[in-house]
Amino acid sequence: MDEGRQKDLQLLEEIIDKGLKQKLVHATASRDKIFEEQKVLSDLRKNLETLEKNAVNSLKTMVNLGSEVYMQAEVPDTRHIFMDVGLGFYVEFTRQEALDYIAQKEERSKKQLEEHTGVITQIKGRIKLAHYQIQQLLNLPEEDPSSSRQRAF
Amino acid sequence: MEPPAKGTVTPLASLFSEEEARKAASYVEEKIGEKRVEMNRLQQFVDENDNLINLVKKLPDQLHHNVMVPFGKMAFFPGRLIHTNECLVLLGENYYTDRSSKQTVDFLKRRDKTLQSQIHSLKAEIEDFQTEASFFATTASEAAEGLVEIREEYVEEDSSATVIHSNISGGEAEEGELEDDDFARIMSRLNELEMEEEQEGEDGGDRGEDGGDRGEEHDSPIESLEESQHDLVKGIRGETDRGRIEYGKQETTISVPMKASRHSSSIREPRVSESRVKAKVIQVLPETHPHKDLDDSLNFMGPMAQYLPKGDQSRSGTAQQNPGTWRDFQATAAISTAKAKTNVLGPQKIESPIEKPEPEFDSTKAFTGSIVEHAHILETSTHSQTQSSVSQPSKPVSRFKAQRR
Secondary structure (H helix, E strand, C coil), X not given: CHHHHHHHHXXXXXXXXXXXXXXXXXXXXXXXXXXXXXXXXXXXXHHHHHHHHHCCCCEEEEEECCCCEEEEEEECCCCEEEEEEECCEEEEEEHHHHHHHHHHHXXXXXXXXXXXXXXXXXXXXXXXXXXXXHHHHHHCCCCCHHHHHHHCC | CXXXXXXXXXXXXXXXXXXXXXXXXXHHHHHHHHHHHHHHHHHHHHHHHHXXXXXXXXXXXXXXXXXXXXXXXCEEEEEEECCCCEEEEEEECCEEEEEEHHHHHHHHHHHHHHHHHHHHHHHHHHHHHXXXXXXXXXXXXXXXXXXXXXXXXXXXXXXXXXXXXHHHHCCCCCCCHHHHHHHHHHHHHHHHHHHHHHHHHHHHCCECHHHHHHHHHCCCHHHHHHHHHHHHHHHHHCCCCCEHHHHHHHHHHHHHHHHHCCCCHHHHHHHHHHHHHHHHHHHHHHHHCCCCCHHHHHHHHHHHHHCHHHHHHHCHHHCCCCHHHHHHHHHHHHHHHHHHCCCCHHHHHHHHXXXXXXCCCCCCCCCHHHHHHHHHHHHHHHHHHHHCCCHHHHHXXXXXXXXXX
């Protein structure tokens, strides 16, 4: 009886483990996305600030046509810039507006980051708990059912 | 019904366990999946490449193109594409090069070729895996059904050809059965003829011991045939001394060259018939001419040729022959082979050069010298006979007559 129960518990814990681990993977992936977004925003900001500082109006750059084939491109007027605001929309900003917008977006992404980190931490904690329970069961296989029940709270 | 043939019955399940077959099938299918993913990726590259080729072709049409120039991932600048004929192409390993649009197009086409060849090889791999998987799947299903593999030895019904045929068909299944049948027929025919010969030969009886020794001395059966020929002559000379053993030996020597010319079994019959008849003739001749010359051997051939037709008729009557006949048969066999222009002619030719350097002088025999000549004559006669047809045989006849007179 005891062994059977222990086996059941073990199974349960294993299932939990799998589910928890999956969640952990998902959460980590979404957090990474946010990290990337943050990076992009910070790069853009830096560039815009540089442009502002040097009062650069025109710009020559290389455009990737696809498969790493580049062609020269010229930006005659850098005062207006189109920014991705999500859901496939691009809004035309002036340089200064763009900088403000970028700042706001960065804050938002920071918040998102914190949320995701919290979720991840929670999942990690649950996994740790399950591991501990399994360990207990394995270490003391001949314990009373009452004591094992106490542990599996 | 034939008696049950020996065979083995093996359930397919024992050879390929069903589980393993299914596991193998699933594993192979996984691989197929992986390869398919890879192939899709490559196909995407190919499509992208094609699009790029089209684009690069169109770009030089204008001096400038108004485009949205990306600034990082999230921002664009309105701008223009300038120097539309110039492209910077990545060659790999961080090496870039400036190319005109035409050169870029060529470059992209070459890249396309490489991609296509890769796709091609992947496709071949996928096909291989698919055949493997299907094989495993069918094996698994067969094993599950309890399919059984049965192997049986192939037993030929014809008893005379059993020995030969069983050797042939032992390992085979049913492939080439037609060929085996033909071969079996020929072989059985030959076997029958052999047996008949042996029977008639046994009825004859005595043989010269010397002849038998001679036969043993030489390695090739062809040589022994000639030896037996000489023995035949000697045998005619001194019949009393011959024992039965020698006969047997000579018999074997005959049979071997006979077997050498298997392809025409019909030849043997006339030979046999000829020998029977001509034996009597030959018996007379050697007694009159103790010295064996080339001419003598030719003389043998002459009368034999004449008696050819008779031989066929008298075959039935000559069921029981004396040793002389048998020896004659051997001689005629050798000669008739020359006449018939079978492959034995070739061996005879070989014989003669071998015979020449080995003139065997046995005190007990009288014609040792003549034997050598005999071979020589045979060689010349065979040569001539191969070249021309009927004219040659007439020569020995004439010579014989000349000698007689």
